[in-house]
């Protein structure tokens with residue numbers, strides 16, 4: 450979990466230094482004050498340099514500044530690790546972990562597992578398949594040791610096969626070799642994803658039992674292949690079409706999570722509000738899986754009041770109070786937060802910290818920092 454975060458020239462923050470509670474952290478501030486940016490900084494560190502809101506990453510650097518700097522003290526269960534990152538508008542140009550220099554921020558992404566519930570989360574239901582693939586692969590990356598090396602091998606095979614398809618002079622034996630490589634690694638990834646989705650389903654059932662007890666959602670891996678066909682057979686069936694298009698149409702990179710409600714595809718049936726609950730449920734379903742391998746997640750919850758009605762906000766907070774993961778949650782002001790917490794005894798019992806942010810200046814309302 451994240452103990453301490455320092456920011457320099459990140460979005461509208463010139464400087465910030467914050468010591469976080471291991472349980473609940475409430476960030477209060479008006480619209481445009483810097484609440485989301487704080488969550489975004491944490492997500493950036495934990496996700497290997499991504500943002501959960503769209504837009505160009507070059508905009509993370511404060512206007513007029515040369516580079517944004519982020520420094521985090523992360524408790525990884527055994528000791529405190531110190532991570533520093535510098536990002537210029539052009540990209541990350543320095544990383545330090547306990548004095549050493551990792552090659553990429555993604556190399557240290559196991560350090561701080563972060564999940565976010567935010568206005569874009571609903572895209573897990575309505576958005577493109579790539580988002581759902583990334584979502585399940587994120588979980589496997591944290592819980593399944595074999596996954597990352599396997600994914601890298603599969604990705605290399607995919608690149609080689611695609612390059613060959615586009616080369617204009619295709620040696621059938623060489624293509625056959627890459628078919629085998631891509632098919633073998635894809636089938637193994639598919640096996641891991643199927644097991645992962647089974648566990649995720651159990652977590653989703655638990656989360657929805659609190660969030661929206663009447664909603665029964667089923668998750669299944671969708672491969673896009675014909676019934677009874679394995680990846681190698683699909684690659685061979687699609688070979689001529691792949692050559693014409695210049696890319697591979699079967700493999701690990703085409704899987705998707707099919708989300709059903711009853712017998713219907715959820716995105717064709719659910720309202721936007723219901724889809725948000727499903728998406729939140731899916732994100733929360735990752736928490737127990739991460740916990741099982743001895744890790745603690747940092748959960749970022751942005752703009753809850755704008756996202757859910759009162760009843761579902763209440764239910765979500767009830768669930769969060771049960772999870773025991775480090776949470777940061779934003780709200781406009783103390784009365785709004787009080788209304789959100791309302792009579793939630795479980796939440797009131799949690800040791801929390803409260804912060805206020807105004808024009809990129811953060812101050813603690815509970816501690817001495």
Ligand SMILES: Nc1ncnc2c1ncn2[C@@H]1O[C@H](COP(=O)(O)OP(=O)(O)OP(=O)(O)O)[C@@H](O)[C@H]1O
Nearest residue numbers: 460461479480481482483484485486508510511512
């Ligand atoms: N690169 C940048 N340099 C300076 N300011 C920036 C930069 N990028 C965004 N901002 C500004 O930072 C401010 C904080 O934005 P942020 O999204 O964190 O606000 P927020 O408190 O979450 O607001 P809301 O409640 O409206 O969601 C905004 O005024 C935004 O215009």
